[in-house]
Amino acid sequence: MAVTIKDVAKMAKVAPSTVSRVIANNPRISEKTKQKVREAMEHLGYHPNFIARSLASQSTRAIGLIMPSSTDVVFQNPFFPTVLRGLSEGAHERHYALHMTTGKTDDEIYEGVVQMVQGGRVDGVILLYSKVEDKVLSFLKERDFPFVVIGKPFSDEEEITYVDNNNFRAAKEVTEYLIKLGHKQIAFVGGNLNLTVTVERLLGYEKALRDAGIELVNEYIVHEEFLKEGGQEAVRELISLTKPPTALVVADDLMALGVLNTLDEMGIRVPEDMSIISFNNVLLAEMSRPPLTSVDINIFDLGFESARSLIYRIENPREPVKRIIIPHKIIKRCSCSSPNSEEPLII
Incomplete structure (x- = not known):
């Protein structure tokens, strides 16, 4: 026979309505009572029927x-x-x-x-x-x-x-970091311009350059998809310029991996010839060669x-x-x- 809420209530010595509130994690129920009810549920092997509860409450959960x-x-x-x-x-x-x-x-x-x-x-x-x-x-x-x-x-x-x-502030900070290292030819590799995160980071990058008195170069701003291939396409375009950048702000670690691979194929050393800083701080940033400086966005x-x-x-x-x-x-x-x-x- 299936275990019911009444069985749980009897073992925990509470009302059935209290068991229902514990299942819903009602903040009005004390932690002591919640623990007692949960122990009874575990002991009896009771599992709430969320489908039935959803039908009764008009909620899908x-x-x-x-x-x-x-x-x-x-x-x-x-x-x-x-x-x-x-x-x-x-x-x-x-x-x-x-x-x-x-x-x-x-x-x-x-x-x-x-x-x-x-x-x-x-x-x-x-x-x-x-x-x-x-x-x-x-x-x-x-x-x-x-x-x-x-x-x-x-x-x-x-x-x-x-x-x-705060993507505006984060992009401004990473650009300022590169400026403090001595870079003036800094490019921005962003994602799709229809994404607000791209717009915010681009604005932060531009603000840092303006504050430092560094001229904005339109050719240094490239937008691709947030994929490895996007980074590969972007860096090929930037390296083909008459005056390539010496540093890149890349809006995503996966794109930055594509950048690293392409630079390696071209015999361009990182960071000796090109500095790279990216965003997200996923595992591949730490495992790439060289390990990427990246913004941990949690x-x-x-x-x-x-x-x-x-x-x-x-x-x-x-x-x-x-x-x-x-x-x-x-x-x-x-x-x-x-x-x-x-x-x-x-x-």
């Missing part, structure tokens, strides 16, 4: 995850598995499941979100990106559907709960705090909009040095 592009491209970048670990842990803490959309085009992703929301499959969604123009975000706002953005919204910032780093925390913020908003609809900024830190390794005092780099 599921969160929708919206990717910026097709999953076969997304999962090539270590950023996403790491942020998903944070999201998973934050959701698991409150007994929520994750439901991911898939689609190869923006239109397919949009249709997937519409079906997810209108079909009542999730209680809220998390956008794992922030775009300059995004009809998914507009749809969610119009429906007044609970959502959180990982990244700074391009517009209506005060109306949207989001979790992000990817796991971005995911974890996003899940917590969304769930709190789902369970407290009147909760005001929040702006959560996750701290960053430059992790200095071996890919940056003062510029080579020998002849300018010409390939």
Whole structure:
């Protein structure tokens, strides 16, 4: 015979309603009572029927995850598995499941979100990106559907709960770091300009150069996809210039790996001939040769705090909009040095 809430309540010597509140992790229940009920559940082998509870409460206890592009491209970048670990842990803490959309085009992703929301499959969604123009975000706002953005919204910032780093400041700091090393010919390798993170980091890079009195060179700004191939394409373009840069600010570690591989093929030494600093501080930054100086943006925390913020908003609809900024830190390794005092780099 299946174990019921009443069986758990009897063993824990509490009311059945108290067991239900413990399962829902109600903050009004003391930790002592929660522990007692959980021990009884474990002893009896009781597992809550979340499907039945969802039907009764009109809640799915599921969160929708919206990717910026097709999953076969997304999962090539270590950023996403790491942020998903944070999201998973934050959701698991409150007994929520994750439901991911898939689609190869923006239109397919949009249709997937519409079906997810209108079909009542999730209680809220998390956008794992922030775009300059995004009809998914507009749809969610119009429906007044609970959502959180990982990244700074391009517009209506005060109306949207989001979790992000201060990307403007981080890019400004890394550019200033290269300037202090003596570099003046500094290029920026960014991602898609429709992504707010790219815009914010580009603005930080430009501000650092202006503050230092260094002329902005349009040819030193290149945009590619956040992939290894994107870094390869970008560095080939930069090295082909009449006056190549001596240092690169690269917006992503995976792109930076592509940069390193291409420079190695060309016989260009890092950091002796070219300094590189990138973002995300994923494992490959530490394992690359040479190890990359990279900005640790605490990817796991971005995911974890996003899940917590969304769930709190789902369970407290009147909760005001929040702006959560996750701290960053430059992790200095071996890919940056003062510029080579020998002849300018010409390939």
